[in-house]
Every structure is written in C-alpha cells, then in structure tokens.
Amino acid sequence: MTPLETALLVLLAPLGSAALITLFLGRRPALASAMSVAAAALVAVGALWLAFGGARFSGGFEWLRFGSFAVGLGIKYNDLAALMLGVVGIIGLCVHVFSLGYMRDDSAKSRYFGGLSIFMFSMIGIVLADNLFMMFIFWELVGFSSYFLINHWNARKSASDAAKKAFIVNRVGDFGFLLGIILCYWANGTVSLSALEAGRAAPGLAYSRLIPLLLFCGAVGKSAQMPLQVWLPDAMEGPTPVSALIHAATMVAAGIYMLCRINVLMVPPAMSVIAWVGTATALYAALCAVTQRDIKKVLAYSTLSQLGYMVAAFGLGSVGAAMFHLTTHAFFKALLFLGSGSVIVACHHEQDIFRMGGLRGRMPLTFWTFTVAVAAIVGLPGLAGFFSKDAILVLAYEKNPAVFAVLAFTAILTAFYMLRLWKIVFLGAPRSEAAGHAGEGGISLTAPLVLLAALSAVGGYTGLYPRAFEGVFSLIPEAEGATRVIILVTSLVVLVAGAGTALAFYATDGSDSLDRRSPSVFGFLSSLRTSFDAAYDYYVEKVQQRAAMVLNFLDIVVLAGAVVRGLAGAAEVVGFGARALHTGRLSTYVYWFLGGVAVLWAFAAGVL
C-alpha cells in the first residue's frame, strides 16, 4: 500500500464506520461500538505507520470548477500533519476504548459511536486538507460532530442548550474564517497551502494583515479564545469521553493547527494581536477555573487557559512551541478528562468536587494516573508539560516581557487550581454516599488511562520521536528544557508557589475555602466567569432582539403588506374588473362590439 492510499484509508475508514452504524446498526449497539473502535484502531495504526514510515507527500484532484474558480480536494501530508494525525489517532483510540466502558449502559450507544466516527473523519479531514476550502468543509463537519455529541443526552435541556450555544458561537468565528478564505483567494488567486507556501504571495498589500486576522477568527471560535470562549465550559454537558476527545485534545486544538498550517500568511501586526488574544484567554480562563465546583468545568477552563498558551506561542512566532504544547497538552488533558470520567462513573455521575473526596485509596489507578497528569500540566520537571510550557516561556521571555509576565502568573494559577482540584477530589474523607462506595471501573476504563499517563510522562522528550516530526520539533526553542537559569527558576518558583498555596489553603471539608475566607475575592472571580455570558445575554436580548423586532415589523408592513399583498391586490382588482366585463349575455357583447367599432372608426377617422 502506498502512503497516499494509507492516508486515504485513514481518512475514509471512520466515514465508512459512521455510515454503516447510522444506516444499519442503529439497534445493534455492540456491533456498532466494535466497528467504531476498530475504525479508530485502524486510524491510530495508520497514522503512526505514516508518521514513522517517513513518507511525506501531497496530492489531490479538482472537485468543482466554476469558470476560472476551482475547488480542489487533496491531501498535504508534511511533518506538521504527521504530528497532528498521530495525536488524533492515539487520543482517538484511547477515547474510543474508554467510551466502551463509560457508555456501557447508555440507551443510545449506536448513535454515540456513530458520532465519534463521524468526528474522527471530520478531524482527520482538517488535518490532511491541502487547501483552505477543503479545510473549511471539514471545519464545519467537526462543528457539526461537536454539536451532535454535546447533544447526546438530548433529553436534558441544558445539554441541548449547550449544543446550540457551541454551534452558534462557532458560526460567528467561522464566518470570519470564510471571509478570510475568500479574501485570501481574491488576493493571492489560490487557497492551496502548497501554492501559498511556494508563492509566499502578496506580502505588503494593505489587506495582507486583514487576511490572517480573519482566518484567526476561525481559530478564535473553534479554539474558544476570547471573546468567543463562552461555549467551551457549557460544552461539558456532553459525555466525558467526548469532552476529552473533542473539547480538550483535538477539535479545540484544530484552531492552533490551522494557524500553523497557514503560517506563511502571517504578518507581524496580526501576530501581535494573536499573541495578546492568547495571553488574555490564558489568564482569564485560569482565573475562572479557581472557583469552579464541577470537576469537568475546572478542566474546561484549564483547557481554555492552555489553548491560550498555544495561541500566544504561535503569536510570538513559534509554530514549534505551539505544536509541542498542543501535543503534550493533548496527552495530559485527555488523561485528566478520562480520569475525571473514571471518577464520575465511580461516583454515579456526581460531578461536584465537594461531594467527592477520599478517592485516593478506593481508586488507586485513577489516582496515580490523574496525579501524573496534574504533575504534567503544572510543569513538574521531567514530565511533558514542563518542557512544552518552558519552551513557551522561553519564547515569551525573548520576544515580549509583558506576555512573559502574564503567562508566568497564569502558570501560578494553573498550579493553584489543579492542585485544588486534585486535593479536594482525591484526599480527605468521602463526602457523599457514592464517593464512599467508589471503585475502579473495568479494563476499558483503566487501560487508556495507563497509556496516556505513560505518554504524559515521556511525551516531552523530543528525542524519543525518531526524527519523524523533525520539521516541527526543530522549531521549538530549547526543547530539552530551559537552559537559562531565569526560566528554570521562574518555572520552579511558579510551580512551588501555586501548588504550595493550594495545598495549604484548601481544606477537604466539603466547602470552598476561598469562599469561606475571602468571599469578596470569590465573588469577584465568579462574576468574572459570568460576565461574558451576561454581556452576550444583554446584547442578544436588548440589542439583537430589538433589531430583529424592527426588521420583523418592516417585513410585515413593507414586504408582506405593501409589496406582496399590494401586488396581489392589484392583480385582484384587475381581475375583478375583467370579470365584470364578462357577463355571459349576448347583448353585452354586442355593446362591446359597438364600442369596438366606434373606437375603430375613430381611429380610422384620425380622431384618436
């Protein structure tokens, strides 16, 4: 099999699985889940085979042509795509296997696994796409899959609301993305990634800074950057494996991946905007995470914050640092989510961390893997997060001290809220009936945890990847850990400060210590979290709704009333008059005949 055929197989296997499940296996959940997992396994094997096989290629064909405008479909497989495809494949397989256990008793298992498969197809499409139009198509498909899976428990109003919110907020970003693609086509005459790279087209034009910013809008929506971050915490209404796969490791990282793919279009002013958006998101989300009670929402805000790091790293000019952190983050954040899923199952779908506690002894495997993930995300030296976060901090230190300061402070917060979560969930005594009887799930729940824990532990050593991702990892500043003392000291101080404060500050007595000791700070952080939703609610209710009412009024009066009803009325009047002429009486027609003769005569006589 040639590499191109393998890539096609990897792309189309999940689509086939989704189609078969949807069409034939709706009532055979066991077969459906087996097929979906098999497709995911095929993807993982194919992705790793391609990545380590060393083949890098591109190819495609023309799909549609309108005059001089052509839309192509094709695959561009370089080191960047290889890395992303590997991440998607590994995390995808772990999540599929975990889902077997997590969704065992679900009544709509077939639908769930069909959704996972269609998501895998869409995500791989984004990774492999060789032009922006194709990427946009799959971009919308992942949006749909995300909607579909958030909405899995659609009998719950909060789930269907969250799904709609995710979809609509993404539409806002995607609109900018589409405008950016069109502008890019207009300016450069092509949207093919290879052609753009080869041409490095149209630098210095007035709109050359508009194109990257518009394309960045897509990333803002999909990667949930400020100000469109509101959908991601709500998206936690979906099943936990979905949160791990889509809303932590892969789909939300697609925004960063897309930015890295279009790196050639970037110009310095746009880059600085991107860097600051990422930095602001990182700080904001970390502040929000401190007050959350829901285990998944803590992780959701943590995801936002880490995505902010990646966007900032890209904005500071390093594709390598952004993708490196994306990779390590995918491992440890998927692990955190799957660990939380394991906890949630064990506690009978209890998500409030203050009703857990004492799980350390009852769920040792989950506890230790979760601990590895927490250590990785807070940047404990030697684990994956340490290397990738330090790469970003080194970069920020060199390029922009202000960004460096904010990101370092955010790192303190990261350590703080992660250790808070860890301590409250696992230490102390059980604070609810369910937590007291918690225990480890089956092999399908624990095996993915162990695999991901291993990857979280060693994923940061770039030397382990045998030159397969050289094109990306050679771009990382100081990949083997910071050599500069100041960075090393900073990251250690940050870690000790954040983690130590959290461990000392929070008690495991079932109430939020921050709320008890300093209600004003707690209140401020809570209001920070709700401020965006409140602002959007205000806008929708007071501005958009009123504008819609005015437009509706105009529609009723002008369009429906004057134009539509008016035209119909005119036709009716004419018809009414014409009908009056047609009496059916002979004499009437004779009169008309007489009138006609008179007119004809007058015409002939020159009177008319």
Added chain:
Amino acid sequence: MTPHLEAYVMLSAALFAVGFLGVLVRRNTLVIYMCLELMLVAATLALVAFSRFNGTEDGDVFVFFILTVAAAEVAVGLAIIVALFRARQTVQVDKLDSLKR
C-alpha cells in the same frame, strides 16, 4: 318626381339602425336573427342605390353575392337556432349564459 339618392341612403341607414337596435335590445334569438337580416337588407338597398346613381353594375353584382351568402347563412343559422331550442327549450338570449358559468 324621382327620389334623390339621399332619400335611399337615409332609408337604408334607418333600416340598418332599426336592425342594429333590434339586435341590441331584443331577447329572442329569432327576432335578433331577423334584425340581422334587416341590416343586410339595408346594406343591399344602399348598394343598389349607389349602383343606380353611378350608372355602373358593381353594386348590383355585390348584391347578388350578399343575397347568396345571406341565404346560406339563414339555412345554417336557423338550423342552429332549432338545435339550440331542442337542447335548451328556450331561445331567450338572457337564459343562454353558460359561457359565463
């Protein structure tokens, strides 16, 4: 004294007007038909008068044609009226309004 051309034309016009008025106001198809014939006769009279006045035969020839056509028309028209009466049991035009309905 022989009548002037004007008198013939006036008579012809009067006959035509009577026929036309009859077509307009009468309700019985048979009467309307007779009025139509009256209008044809008025035209014939005018043609004969003009022919005599001009001393040519043109008008007379025309009259023969008109008489021939009128005879044929009467044959067909009366047949239609008879058929109509058989179908509808009436020849009153205000009852014959199925075109409208």
